[in-house]
Amino acid sequence: MCMIMRFIALFFLLILLQPAQTADVFVDWDIGYVMVNRDGVNTRRAIGVNGKVPIPPVVATIGDTVYMNVHNSLDKPTSIHAHGLFQNGTNAMDGPAFVTQCPIPPGKSFTYIYKLMQSGTFWIHGHTSHQNSDGLRAVFIVRDGHQSPYKYKYDESIILYFEDWYKEEFAQRAADTMDPNKPFPPPHGYGTGLINGYNGNEVKPIHFKPNKTYRIHLVNMGSLYSVKVSLPGHNISVVEVDGIYTEPLEVDLIDIATAQRYSILVKTHDTADFNYRFNITMHVDFFPYSPGKSPITYMGDIIYNDDAPFKSIPQVNKPLLVELNDIYLRPLDGEPALPVDRSMEIVLSNGKFSNGLNLDMLNNITYKESPVPSLYTALSMGSLAMNSQVYGPQSNAVVLRHNEVTEFVIHNPSNLPHPFHMHGHAFQITEYGFSNKDYPQSPSPCLPPPTLYAQGAPIKRDTLVVPAFRKDIID
Ligand SMILES: [Cu+2]
Incomplete structure (x- = not known):
């Protein structure tokens, strides 16, 4: 083999040895009704994808760009949320109807496009009218790339x-x-x-x-x-x-x-x-x-x-x-508790409304979708975007400043445990204890459970459970 041929052979070998490049991932979801028997007893209408329930998991790799084309074959609006993704810079792709987008009308399509900047275990689900509960949900795994900091090996x-x-x-x-x-x-x-x-x-x-x-x-x-x-x-x-x-x-x-x-x-x-x-x-x-x-x-x-x-x-x-228990978990990056710029309280309660319904409330407001997606309001109101009133009285908006650390003290003085989830962020869980908020159903005075504090770096996650009569503090 002459020298030039050797060079060419070596060049091709080097190309073959390159780590896998990031890729475009195309996902086509045609959302429609499917008749299924999932419990072994009842056949009923469910919401599936491409004629199927359950919907097969979606698997991609960090760095990939997802093109998720959603067609709405239902007779009502829909939208899709990738739960746990920060959507930093692609906020309009997050999915909740009337928060970051108008829902997709029946018969229409929408393509969600975003680059995967995180790896781990996520899920994708309908974020309009709780369609996830009727079957519109799938596991979403984002694998680590070759440059992963992940130190654990598995087969x-x-x-x-x-x-x-x-x-x-x-x-x-x-x-x-x-x-x-x-x-x-x-x-x-x-x-x-x-x-x-x-x-x-x-x-x-x-x-x-x-x-x-x-x-x-x-x-x-x-x-x-x-x-x-x-x-x-x-x-x-x-x-x-x-x-x-x-x-x-x-x-x-x-x-x-x-x-x-x-x-x-x-x-x-x-x-x-x-x-x-x-x-x-x-x-x-x-x-x-x-x-x-x-x-x-x-x-x-x-x-x-x-x-x-x-x-x-x-x-x-x-x-x-x-x-x-969240309080015993430590993040691998060891990030300590962040210094807090301001603190807010969120109190869960329940009330009977003039429409005759029993509804849950946060800080005495029961959420109602705004007629205009909140993201569009933020982008079109100029300096007024910092005024929480412009998002509508029942959107219960809280305006945060960029890179500011806000502490939320979440009280659950009810007798029901409640999961709380925050879109676009993973929060630190710093404290976990008995809520001192009055509530008619509070248990008779007995010894409250001790308050637990995160020791060292607090865990970060996007969904936590606040047990009955408790509070959690997150940053
Ligand atoms: Cu989510």
Whole structure:
């Protein structure tokens, strides 16, 4: 081979050895009604994509640009939100109707375009009229690129996602819940758990090879139920929450509220001598205890070897379950608690309105969509954009300044736990304690639980649960 040919060969070899370049990812979603039987009992109308429910996960890589073309084949407006993405610089692609865009009318299309600047576990769902609850939801995994700072190694990854499913469509369930003349919770409120899209009673096994490390993406896409996940006989190490990498935290059980996500690493046993089981318990704290309805426990198989017996894990040897709590998690980047520029209180309450409905309120306002998307108001009002009044009396707007650190003290003086989610941000969770706000349902004076403070770097995430009668402080 002459010298020039060698150069050419070397040149081609170098091109082949280049790390994978970022790419364009095209996703086509035709949103329409589908008749499905998801709970094994009832066939009902659901909202699916390209004629399907469940909707297959979307997988991309950090640095990719997503072109998500959405066509609306429903008879009502729709829009799509990628939950957990900051959309920094692409705010108009976030998806909530009348906040960042007008919804997509029936028969029309819209293309969401954004570059993926984060990696981890997310989900994509309808953000108009709670269409997510009727099936319009899919897991969204953003893989790390070659330049990933991620220090944990794993051999393979698995997705486990959870949904709740009901006989009635969401609109019916919401009307019953808001009707003060109907019992709460509504008698038909108990749902069926779905695991990886299918009835939890028929959950497919997880296949493990010996001596490997698996990353399991856990996603709760449900609308009411929290999900407790455990893999008895295996150690669980949490390494990611809501797209934020964490210092590894060993736990026995993870309780995942609606819209929350986790990645866990599981090291498998050295040999394939035994098979195991995993447990998924779905629960809603405000439903009266009724085993088999709430909580509902589903059991799945962990198969190492089709011919091996199942290993029973004796309860006596089991140490006290360590339930995961945000306050014990640390972000991998070690960012300390930010110095606070200003503090605001958010108080949750519930009231009966002149329209006869029972509605929840934040700071005594029940949210109503503005006629104009708030983002458009912000972009068209000039200096008045800093005045919260211009966003409409019931949009309950709070105007934040760029790069200012705002502390939110979120009070939940009600008797129901509530998840809170913030679009476009991951917030630090710095304190967690008993709310001193008056509320008719506050428990009779007894010793309140101690206040917990984050030690060192507080965890950052985009969805947290404020338990009943508690407050959380986030920055
Ligand atoms: Cu979101």
